[in-house]
Amino acid sequence: MTAGRARQRQPQRKRMHLAVRFPGAGSATVWADPRAGSRTDFASFRHLAATAERGLFDFFLLSEGPRPREHKGRIHDLDAVGRPEPVTVLSALAAVTERIGLAAAVGTAFHEPYELARRLASLDHLSGGRAAWNVVTSSDDAFLGANFRRGGGLDRADPYARAGEFVATARELWDSWTPGGVPRPFAHHGRHFSVSGTFDVARGPQGRPVVIQAGDSGEEREFAASAADVILTGHGSLEAGQALYADVKGRLAAYGRRPEELKVMQGVTFVLGDTDAEAQENAAEIRKQQVSPQKALFAAERVWGRDLSGHDPDGPLPTVDPDPAVADSLAVAARWRAVAEAKGLSLRQTVIEVTGRQSFIGAPASVAAQLDEYVTAGAADGFVLVPHLVPGGLDEFADRVVPLLQERGAFRTEYAGATLREHLGLPLPVWKG
Template sequence: MTRPGARQRKQMHLAAQVPGAGSTTVWAGPPSGRRTGFPSFRHLAATAERGLFDFLLLAEGLRLPEHKGRIHDLDAVGRPEPITALSALAAVTERIGLAATADTTFHEPYELARRLASLDHLSGGRAAWHVVASSDAFTGENFRPGAARPDRSECFARAAEFVAAARELWDSWTPGGVPRPFAHHGRHFSVAGTFDVARSPQGHPVVIRAGDAGDEEERESAASAADVFLAGRPGTPEAGRALCADIRRRLAAYGRRPEELKVMPGVTFALGDTDAEAQENAAEIRKQQVSPQGALFALERVWGRDLSGYDPDGPLPGIDPDPAGQVAPGRAPIADPLAVAARWRAVAEAKGLSIRQTVIEMTGRQTFIGTPASVAAQMDEYVTAGAADGFVLLPHHLPGGLDDFADRVVPLLQERGAFRTEYAGATLREHLGLPLPVWKSGRS
């Protein structure tokens, strides 16, 4: 809905994500308890609901990244298991969607489909599943020998069959509440029996897939089965329009319509009363994200060497990277470390930067920086141009980093007629404008 007199325009969707682990987020105050304590998550959910967001997404970190065998300082403490935390949040919220990250490599279809359907019932139709597929053997060691699948394409194939099997389980109950036996026999899974959770309020929880917008395989997986594609950082409006057009073009091959998928890039922001103040706040955030130890950790990822003897406030190493070096298990490898190091050296020499300053300069950037009015205008223009359906915000400071956006930017979006002034429905599918899944009796 829009306010009286507001001009009609395409309205955006908004969501917020809490990362699983890493230096993107700076937790305010003492770390003990805040990262795992329920009050932090309750505050975030309440803020997102006050801001009329579509959903709150909890990321999952199944193993904390290590730095030469030690847990990196900003990754300590970890996060609660997402579905458990969201089940608790269902009791203290009314409308906000609740999205849980769950890895298809380390779960089984019956077990996860059951938990997600239960969350959908407990929340009155607000559950979502952020599907991820891990090929990381380092993480797999936490589960069982051979749990990880080093071949990325094989992980995608397993994930696709996993989602299909989960949908068969959800469809094994008729809309009228009659259970029917299910049987799925595929390459990765062979399961049969009777599902013990009735069809949930949304039919199926909303399915979210995330990925690099330029990755062909990730685009295809989103087109085949996702309700929301959480794209990487947005580029130009032209690039965003091309991405949306490409993904929606692929939908027809799976019997799907364009309105059945929402494209929502992940974004960061920094606000200020003036543009200059916003730039200062953005710079301060980047400084907080990169501690001296974190700077050396980032440098070692590029150089592939032990650089613990270097001074973070000193110059970059004069030695070249070792492309075969591996000092950060659980992290994606650097594609071309020699080229990356050359770019970093060029910037460091041109600006006279230390190691830490170089890492801050080369790795930290907010998507939207400015006053609340200018950030609202930038976001509105991007969506109006057809470059996205909305955004998933990654607040830097938690648990209160979403407050300013909800209180200062959302009202301006509403004044523009670019964002809802109230929830029109009760379920997440209604918030997103997604149709209910058609019950397919042939699956059961």
């Protein structure tokens, strides 16, 4: 047997998928850093999307924020206030990018199938088949409902039933046009929606926009197995990732689907350095910036359920007991106190210790090896990176980690197709008109 034939018979190297989420106004983003950009300036969106495309990423994800977060009845001044509507921003990005997928996180609680299906189908045409929809299933009626239904929201008991019917209805609309470009009347009559008429946007270049579902719960896994093309999960240990991966893939057969028809992607953060030790130092400094004194007090107030504005964040934890009306407050406060006492930590140091850490920390070669291990060991099909800075937080990863992944054969060296479905290796949807 020749060496050439031996190489041909070797199994193909499993390659990972990569995406990036535009950082939000949560605790991961360091808006105080002088290098931080804007959450409303189009230049920030364009820079991050262009960097991701230069790095050959699968898609760029932009979250929805239909109402600013509040604290004590006031807009939370630690957040970057203001967030443009995602499909609008992605439509503008479609004109200045060529290959990268454009994914909008949009909720099913306060939108309607026809108007959202129409916007996403339009984005798919404008982008040449690169549109995706991250289905947000939370109803969040106590907070968001006042913006949409005069103070009322949806029943929180079963958001997945509405979400499932919402996705099914959107697909009925997208499929109401034949592949040959002929519109046909549609009619859907269900528990949550009753719509009929003629959809006015032809079938898109990739058949339908890619559907993404985020979450790790049993309901979220089942919803993804039944209706999604991609599931976004939380980052855990390698073993936890393997268990989740096997569980999600194992649910697909019940819906007549194959394992390759649903991609499992973990949402992760990263910190780089010239050496592993330097990366650890960088990570510690970033955590200090992420948990400012004000954010530490905010985190403690959410646990204690009390006004702690006069408390010293660099002093000890509050001696007063939490408000028992706050769910799990006593147990969480007891855990915090145990950590603070064991390590001699202040309130702020305790918040840094007990809240989330960066997922992958190290020199570029170390991070590349860690990411590759998760994929080859069956813990994920890929990752959605969340940089801690806007808009340049992905630059170093694209320049220093991506080439190492390519050298390992773990990531593409060029885009093989034009649509997002092609990037993800997803089959074209079968027309069911």
